[in-house]
Amino acid sequence: MNTTYPRPDGTPEKVPPVPGDAAPADAEPSDARRADESSVTTATLAPYRHPAQLDEEVHLRTTESAEARRQRLSTGALIGIVAAVMLWLVTQTSGTARFALSNALDEVQLPTISVPGLPVVLVSALLLAAACVVYVLPGMGRWRRWAGLVAGLALVAGFLSWAAAGRSLPFLVSNQLQGTLLLATPLILGALCGVMCERSGVVNVAIEGQMLTAAFAAAVVGSVTGSVTAGLFAAMFAGVLMGAVLALFAITYLMDQVVLGVVINLLALGLTSFLFDSLVKPQSGELNDAPLLEPIQIPLLHKIPLLGDVLFSQTILAYLALISVVVVWFILERTVWGLRIRSVGEHPKAADTVGINVVAIRWSAVLAGGLFAGLGGSFFTLGVTGAFNDDITVGKGFIALAALIMGRWRPGLAALMALFFGFVDQLGSQVQTMGTPISSDWLKLLPYLATIVAVAGLIGRVRGPAADGVPYVK
Amino acid sequence: MSESIGSAGRRIRLPWSDVVVTLFAFILAFLLGAVLMVVSDPEIAPKWSYFFSRPSDALGASWDKVSQAYSALVGGALGGIGPITSTLARSAPLICAGLGIGLAFRAGLFNIGAQGQAVVGAMISALVGFSIKGLPLAVHLPLAVLAGVAAGAAWGGIAGALKARAGAHEVITTIMLNYIALGMLGWALTTTLFQRPGRADPISPIVEWSATFPRIEGTQLHMGFVLALLAAFGVWWLMERTKLGFQIRAVGSNPSASATAGMSVSTITATTMAISGGLAGLAGVQVALGAISGATPTPLTAGLVGSIGFDAITVALLGRSRPLGTVLAGLLFGAMNTGGLKMQSAAQTPPDLIMVLQALIVLFVGAPMLVRTLVPFLKARRAGKAPTTQAVAPVASQGGLAS
Structure with missing residues (x-):
C-alpha cells in the first residue's frame, strides 16, 4: 500500500506532489525536536471506507506555518x-x-x-x-x-x-585554525558542563562561576605544588564543589535555578577576588605562579602538514575537550545513566514512576558536569599565563552558555558552536593585525555580532529539555 | 506564583515567619562573611592553631577584626547625614536597573542585558549633556534624561524584537549586546564626537551644569533618587493598574494561555524588553548626570557604569521583582556598597567581601528551607507545617532558559 499517514509528531513520511499547488513540499524529514511549529501537515480524509479502497482518497500536503x-x-x-x-x-x-x-x-x-x-x-x-x-x-x-x-x-x-x-x-591559515581550537577549548568544556546539567533538568547559568573558581584553584594549587596535574585536579575539584552548591540549592532546597546561577556567579567572583586580594596577591611569587600546560605532540601524526599542528600538537586540555564531547555524547545516548539523565530532564514524574531516583540522578549529572567546567576553568590559568587575576574568565562562561543554547543542548552541536565562536574570535584578532580599515574596537566585537546574527537569523527558536529548570517535588 | 512580602498590597497579613527567615538569612550571611575574614587574614589564622592553650588570642584578634570591619561598614553607610545621602544616591541606579530586570522577570524574560542598556543610556545622555550648550536647566536636563532612557529602551528593544521576530533567546542576545555596548563605548571615546578635546586618553568632556541633576547642598543626594522612586511608582502603576501590565503578568505566567486569550505574545515580549531597557537606561543616566563625588558628574569613561547592570540582577531577585521590594533591596545594596568603601579604607578589608555578603544574602533568602534547617528553633516552630516551595522570582514556571 502506498498510502501515507501523518506520523504522530506531525511530519509526513512521504509527500506526494500535488499538481497545481503553490504551497512548497518541504520533503526533508525534520527531527521532532526542531520541527515543533515549523510545518503543519494537513490530511484531507474522505468519509470512512474500507482500507482497500482508501488508496487514492488521502491527500497530504505540507503548508508552511506563519512562523x-x-x-x-x-x-x-x-x-x-x-x-x-x-x-x-x-x-x-x-x-x-x-x-x-x-x-x-x-x-x-x-x-x-x-x-x-x-x-x-x-x-x-x-x-x-x-x-x-x-x-x-x-x-x-x-x-x-x-x-x-x-x-x-x-x-x-x-x-x-x-x-x-x-x-x-599573508593571512595565516594555520594560525587561524590553531587559535580556533585554543580559544574554543574552555567554551567546549563549559558547554559540556551545561549539557550534563540541563539535560537532567537543572538550569546552569553558573558555568562562569564554576570556571572562575576552578581557574583560581588551579593557579593556587599549581603554584604551591609546582605540578600541572595537581592544578588540573584542583580545578576539577573546585568545579565539582561549585556544582555541589548548585545541586544543593537547586535540587534539594528547590531554589529558583536562574536566580541561583546568577548568585553563584556573584559568589564565585566575590570569593575569588577577596581571597586573591587578601591572601594571594601579597605573596604572588609562591601562590600565583603555576606551571603551564605543555603542548603534547602525538608521535607521527603531528608531522602532518597544516592539520598536524592544529590537531596533534595541542595541550592535554584541548585533547580532553575533544574527547569529552564524545564521552558526554556516549554517556547521554548509549548508557543507562544517560538515559536516566535524559528522562529526568524531560519528564521527572514518569521517571520517578518507573523507579528512577530523580534527585540522585540530577545530583550525579550536576556533579559530573562540574568536572568539565573545572577543566575548562583551568584553561584560563594553566593554559595561558599560569597566573590568576580578578575575573579572569571575562564572561567566557556566558559564551559557553550561549553555545549550549545555540547547540540545542546536544554535546556535538554545542561543541561546534563553541568552535564557531572560537573561529570568529580568532578571525577578529588575525584580521586586526593585518591593518584593515575597520577599527580594532569593532573587530573585537566580531564574535558577539556574529553570535547575534547566527542566533537571530539562522538558529531561531530552540527548545530545551522539557523539565529544564523545574524542581522536582515528589 | 506566590504573592509574598512584595508590594502587591492585597494581602495585609504580615508573613512573620518570612520576616524571621529573612532576618536569619542576613545573620547567617554576615556570620559566614566573618568566618571568611578571619580565615583569610594571615595574622589571625595562625592564632587559631594554639586556640586551646590560649583561646583569648584567637578570639580577641578575630573579634577585633570582624567588629572593626562591620562597624566601618555600617558607619560608612548610615553614620550621619553624609553617608546616608551617599547611600541614597548610590542606590538610585541600582533601583532603576533592578526595576527593569524585575519587570522582565514578570514577563518570564531574563534580561541579563541591563548592563549594556545602562552603558548605552549613560553614553547617549552624557553626549546630550556635554555637546549641547546654552540651554536652560528645565529643557536640557529632561532632554538628556529622555535621550538616555530612549537609548536604553532601543537597546533592550533590539533583544525584544529579535526574540519576538526570530525567536532568538534573550539570554544569548542580551549577553552579546552587553559586550557590543561596551565595545561601542570604547570606540566612541576615541572619536571626536565623544573624546575631550586635547586629551589622548578615552575620556569625555564634563557634562554641562544645565544637564546635571540638582542636588541638596552639601550632600551627595541628587534628584536622580527622586526619579528612581517615581520610576518605582510608575512600574507599580503599570503592572497593577494598566492593561499592558496585566498582559505582561499573563504572558509571564503562561504564554500559551495568553496567546489563546488573544494577546500578541510577541508584541508584549518586545514591549516589555523595551520598557525594561528604558529603566536600565535610566540607571545609566543616573551615573552619567549625577555627581557622586565632587561637584560635577564623573566624565564618561569605559568603566563609568561599573557593574551596576549585574548588581541590579541581584537587587531584582532579592526584591522578588516587585517595585517596593526592589526599592528596599536597592537601598540595602546601595548601603552595602557605600559602606564597603569605608570598610576598605578604615579596616583594610577588600571590598569584594561585599559581593560575597550580597550573594550569600540572596542565597539564603532564596532557600528558606535551608535557613529553617540551620536554625533549630525556627524548625521547631514550623514543624507542624509543610515546607513551602516558593521561588524568589516569578520567572515563568518553565524556568528562565527553557521557554
Missing part, C-alpha cells in the same frame, strides 16, 4: 543585507590576497596561495545573493540547507579575501 515563513524571510533578508555589504566591499578590494598555509618556522613549508581579491569577493557576493533568492522564494525547501552552507562559506571567503587583498602580510 516558519517569517523565520525563512528574515533569514533571507539577512543574507541579502550581507550580500549587499559584500557587493560594496567589491569596490574596496584591490590587489591579490595571499593565504599562507604554514608558518615560517614549520618544517614542511606549504605553498602560499595567492588569489586575485576582486573576483573572489565578487563571486562571494553573487553566491550570497543567490542564497538570498533561494530563501526568499517559496518552494525551494530542499535547496535551503545547501544555500545556507554556501552563504556561510562565501561570507568567510569573501571577507577574508577582502581583508587580505593588497596587504603586505
